[in-house]
Amino acid sequence: MLYDVTVIGGGIVGLATAYQIKRRRPELRLLLIEKEPYVAAHQTGHNSGVIHSGLYYKPGSLKAVNCIRGYDMLLQFAREEGIPFDLCGKIVVATKPEQVPLLQNLYDRGQQNGLTTIRKISLGEMKEIEPHVAGVDAMFVPQTGIIDYKVVAEKYAEKLRNLGGEIHLGEKVKGIAKGPSLSIVTTTKSAYETKLVINCGGLYSDKIAQMTQEQPIDVRITPFRGEYYQIRKDREYLVRNLIYPVPDPNFPFLGVHFTRMIGGGVEAGPNAVLAFRREGYKKLDINFSELFETLSWPGFQKVAAKYWETGLGEMYRSFSKAAFTKALQELIPDIQESDLAPGGAGVRAQACDRTGGLLDDFSILEDEKVINVLNAPSPAATSSLSIGLTVSEMALKRF
Incomplete structure (x- = not known):
């Protein structure tokens, strides 16, 4: 089976990229491969649903440019498709x-x-x-708002299929062989010839990128789990909309905050603790091979040495509801431990380079046959249509 473009990853960035390519060049044969039985299974389906304004990002950076452009594109898309959102501030x-x-x-x-x-x-x-x-x-x-990004991603998938794009679910990519003119993408179910591979693999983007490179890549995905509590229904009045602390400029996370959800309810969190597996949504989810890879990566060792005190505090809050509550009380003194019920959790794919740098910006690397989206954490969901447009422009130069 021969394709012009094969996108790996059915999260919001992969779907937006595939949709933007098909929208601009409908005649191209495009395949999107996702290892789970449904789209938006990981980062997209576990985030807090915030529409980010572009406040935090270095002016001129990929995050700033794509978040601000993507914000307008997302709102226009949501209005056109009837997806509920609320610019509550x-x-x-x-x-x-x-x-x-x-x-x-x-x-x-x-x-x-x-x-x-x-x-x-x-x-x-x-x-x-x-x-x-x-x-x-x-x-x-x-400008800040709330939306359900899983609904957004599912709409991207629907529109992609309507444009003739193929989505193969429940297929895991096992290998990529680059040839003189075509690459062969091998999955657990089949093999596909393709002119261009686009890697939007999220938590496994580094693994997929390594399949396309002869030399070891200098970036490793470090998974950080963010855990949430739900505020009890009769205490939701404590939070009207969204309340954020001033972030620590030395740590690439925003700190625990309060978020009203588009579907109802209020979340409190997240903390940021090292996940012991890349898709480890529970405290005791462990993949020893993946954990060893993380702990043995020189970049992570440097991060741990630099942030050990912050990391211990985050880990303590993960296991102590009282400590988590105390952090929340800095913003809302009236919040009590009894007001909080266990909520969900997400895992952030944070790229870390060999020198101990936690990549602050989006990172997109390309060669003639592959485009690797190597770092696309928050605000990637808000920015998704803009990232998709950026990557599609890189891709379509080849056709």
């Missing part, structure tokens, strides 16, 4: 005086990224927006 709160300069830096970065309607707010305004929040300074981000 969020507040970012400095809970300690030493966080005030960091909040100002965040505000300045938002302005540089074109978010001209964000605004610093007084403590009185903060209490009007979120009556139960405590803090010493705050800003309001009206």
